[in-house]
Amino acid sequence: MRQFDFMGKRRLAFIASAVMVLVSIIALAVQQLNLGLDFTGGTLVEVRYAVAPSLDSVRQLLENAGFRDISVQTFGAANEVLIRLQQAYDDNVGEQVVGLLSESGDRVNLVRAEFVGAQVGEQLRDRSGLGMLVALGIVMVYVAFRFQYKFALGALLALVHDVIITLGVFSLFQIEFDLTVLAALLAVIGYSLNDTIVVYDRIRENIRKSRIDDMTQIFNDAINMTLARTLATSGTTLLVLLALLTLGGDMIEGFALALLVGVGVGTFSSIYVASALLLTLKLQRQDLIPAQKEDPEAEELP
Incomplete structure (x- = not known):
């Protein structure tokens, strides 16, 4: 050898x-x-599409609407999308995100919207x-x-x-x-x-x-x-x-x-x-x- x-x-x-x-x-x-949402705190929104979407298009729609520091990824199935927003929680943020994503013609349902505190x-x-x-x-x-x-x-x-x-x-x-x-x-x-x-x-x-x-x-x-x-x-x-x-x-x-x-x-x-x-x-x-x-x-x- x-x-x-x-x-x-x-x-x-x-x-x-x-x-x-x-x-x-x-x-x-x-x-x-x-640092991700686990460390900085922010808002987590999970949505379910009827058909698996393009993650880049989801991210682009949210950025065009004024959201910043966005993380978009699939969660489990390909038609379930997890969106992380590094911003303060709003009671209406889930409906806002679903409304924006539905404007593209896709059928989108809100699964959950949660807040992880900075503390x-x-x-x-x-x-x-x-x-x-x-x-x-x-x-x-x-x-x-x-x-x-x-x-x-x-x-x-x-x-x-x-x-x-x-x-x-x-x-x-x-x-x-x-x-x-x-x-x-x-x-x-x-x-x-x-x-x-x-x-x-x-x-x-x-x-x-x-x-x-x-x-x-x-x-x-x-x-x-x-x-x-x-x-x-x-x-x-x-x-x-x-x-x-x-x-x-x-x-x-x-x-x-x-x-x-x-x-x-x-x-x-x-x-x-x-x-x-x-x-x-x-x-x-x-x-x-x-x-x-x-x-x-x-x-x-x-």
Whole structure:
């Protein structure tokens, strides 16, 4: 089997990671996230058409009527449309939307019109952010307990790297960020950690069994041993996510896109961030195999 020199390219990988993280941070600072109705509050209107409509035409009709910050997507069946409006709730907004959509000659019925308050959205935003921080903290403690503190630091930086880049993609292209995307981010943390643990496990075993002290070679051997498993897992996952993105409809588009970006970046980071950082942190055999203490009684024996 061909051996790839992953660690020999780690400096180029560090530069690529630094550029992606920097662009993501700038995008988040300047443009911020395009928060959905779950976080900002607003009005939700669900309507049912007799025949499945064109979502672009529905969006255009509402924009021409003066509505702004509109999100239009199918909900369940193709003839059921969910409309999100980031504006204050009005008791007549459901009838107004149905009246506008009926002007095109389609038969439209109102299913529901609901209001999500800004206070609820703010609470969801704060609690979701806290939940993500707690998840990262627990991950660091777990890896430090199972491996060693240098492994924990590498895993934590890799997870932060994956989350920032995924958020940066949504900020840079102003893709709507809602609770489904947040759920995808938490799934990305789990997926990336699992991939990192597999590589770490092999690195630890190779360090303990190897008779050489060339850590770069030991790391390359470990990563090459897990490469087939990594490519098979990531490849099949990406194929499923591509199918969800193209065929799953608007309801899970953000979810599938976040996972698609996160899994791709997570596969990269498990090799070039989590693993390569261990070399930067000067991981040595002594970190995993403590030196045995000499027995003073044995020295006194004649």
